[in-house]
Amino acid sequence: MKLFDKNYKHPYAYDPKYKKRAVYFSMEFAIDQPFKIYSGGLGFLAGSHMRSAYELKQNLIGIGVLWKYGYYDQVRKGDQSMDALFQEKIYSFLEDTNIKFTIEVHGHPVWVTAKYLAPEVFDTVPMFFLSTDLPENDYLAQSICHRLYDADQQAKIAQYILLGVGGAKLLDELEYGAEVYHLNEAHALPAAFHLYSKYKSLDEVKKRLVFTTHTPEEAGNEKHDINLLYKLGYFCGLTVEEVKQLAGLNTSEFSHSLVALRMSRLSNGVSALHGEVSREMWGKYDNICPIISITNAQNRKYWADEALYRYMERNEDDKLVARKKYLKAKLFETVADQTGNLLDPDALTIVWARRFAAYKRADLITEDRERFERIISNTDKKVQIIWAGKPYPQDLGAISVFNHLVHLTKKYHNCTVLVGYELKLSRKLKQGADIWLNNPRVPREASGTSGMTASMNGAINFSTDDGWIPEFANGENAFVIPRPDLSRPVFEQDEHDMNHLLDTLEHQILPMYYDRPEEWVTMMKNSMRDVLPYFDSNRMAYQYYEKLYNGQS
Structure with a gap:
């Protein structure tokens, strides 16, 4: 049986005190200079986390997206001012998993594959990176994984579906049996709706979902019209009314962070001060999970x-x-x-x-x-x-x-x-x-x-x-x-x-x-x-x- 066929096992012996099977979802990871799939501090944090989890031998895996053109390469114009170059990246250190499955985006099936980063390459936990850049897809579907934080609103939502639903379905393909789904920011929130469609119970979702919030003011937390999200397939088959009831919404405005706080059992801010600010900021809403503080750090x-x-x-x-x-x-x-x-x-x-x-x-x-x-x-x-x-x-x-x-x-x-x-x-x-x-x-x-x-x-x-x-x-x-x-x-x-x-x-x-x-x-x-x-x-x-x-x- 090949490594990635079924019943995936952690490739190294983990420390028994970290035995709970956890999966860390992030839009970006700054792991090492040759691997350009990050934009800034969120990625730097995630990269250090994956390295330290490996040093501590934790039973953790990371899931991200393989951005074909990365964020962008910053270059100069003739007058020394900056320009953005989008250049295809090719990474020989990633392994093909030969796993392929579909997710639904805007009513159409989109093929997804995953590449594997082994722990010994950059001293990280095992990691998987999702891609839609496949010949089975039309160009629009292929382009979902082209640019980190695509400027087009619908493309960006499709990226969230890829990370959240694609990541959750990959775990199903691997028969991994994850006990914790850790969302680093709310980008991968569609994973929660995949879990709900699977278990038909919010309690079962909350049992597995935890959430790290990074944005200390409400206006900076991403919001979209719920009907647009529904049309794009964000909710894994749930109707708009079902989502509103599930997430406790009484308007058409869908706040990703607020819904993540309502569908998780526990959340954290990323410094002591940020934890205080977050509790005060979200405290006016009912049915949110507790927000604790775990201060960010670097490796x-x-x-x-x-x-x-x-x-x-x-x-x-x-x-x-x-x-x-x-x-x-x-x-x-x-x-x-x-x-x-x-x-x-x-x-x-x-x-x-x-x-x-x-x-x-x-x-x-x-x-x-x-x-x-x-x-x-x-x-x-x-x-x-x-x-x-x-x-x-x-x-x-x-x-x-x-x-x-x-x-x-x-x-x-x-x-x-x-x-x-x-x-x-x-x-x-x-x-x-x-x-x-x-x-x-x-x-x-x-x-x-x-x-x-x-x-x-x-x-x-x-x-x-x-x-x-x-x-x-x-x-x-x-x-x-x-x-x-x-x-x-x-x-x-x-x-x-x-x-x-x-x-x-x-x-x-x-x-x-x-x-x-x-x-x-x-x-x-x-x-x-x-x-x-x-x-x-x-x-x-x-x-x-x-x-x-x-x-x-």
Whole structure:
């Protein structure tokens, strides 16, 4: 019997304390640089989770989608502004399962196959990736798995059906007998309707379904007209009235996160603060499951520079500083290659790098142009700034901010914008940063895990008081911008944060870095020390089993 025919078994012996068979559904996974099926933080989190689950030998498998063109490849136009290249990806490290089955999309059968990622390839749990790119399908059906987060609304809903229903039907094909269906965000919610059509009982669905929510404001949680979802086959044969009754809806607006909270037995926010915000945000609705907190984390084994930790643990500060300067120089080779700017390893280097979105305010540090000019032009206490990140390819506002920064930095030899922000560049940026700048509007950043991996590489966090930062910062390991009055207009909150950002940079960070280097090294070591072990994803993967998979609603 072939491995994938029937009765699929985990390929390694799992630890008995993680014996419950769990399946993790996610639209994106950032597993390793060659495997480009992710857009940002959700994928980085999922990738670290799959690695830590493997390290802990958990009885977990991952299910995603094999995006033919990935998210997109970020390249440059002739004037250095960004462009989005959609290029076919071919992955020789994935195995054919020879499994094929159909799902229904818009009243038509769509053929689905699955590719397998074995644990030994990237040190992850076993993973399956769904594809409709088959000759049995017409082009429209083939294109469901072409682009992550397709801009077309109906195509995106079809992608959710592929992940949710396709993933659940794959488990049926494998006769896997999953005890936990873990939805990382609500994208795979159609799996719940597949389970309902199978068991005809909401209690049986709830027994199996758990849900991680990542979006800390209700407006950001995806909603669609229920009739459109019905027409596309989202509900696995249930009528609109049956869905409304099942999900407790009295309008035609279908909130994916709200319905996930009503069909799951347990849910979690991704930081202590996000858990509080989520409970307050959803508390006005009845029949939702409890929302606990499991703070996001990142995989130390994959992300941390072990030489830095070795020197820190031996109190070899000279070697620690020398190693950090070497890592900065390696990053600056990439900067020079992309932009022609030659940066100085001795100068304070600030990095802002993450998914470009309006609330993350990539250009906040530049908004007071006079002060920005003064800081950037200071020859006594030099500052270098590097930006990187991928806007959503249809988000014209975010692309405009990215391109504005590109054109702004042409005036300065010590400021630059990089393209291609993926795992490889992310690691280089964290290794080369002295300051990891994170300035989202509070409380819109559910977690913000990039700062964790920055700390694992000797960078000091400089952040608004949002996401994971309240659980980490203690006055001796990070610089934190105090919270504004959230009842004030947004432009006043932005001004408050900008002024505190520039004040802290001018009056605390620069004097410490240049005039009191011993204090700087102490803070750097505090940051590296305090980020572990709590913000290593081994803790997170352990807690998912203890609190979510084995937890009681």
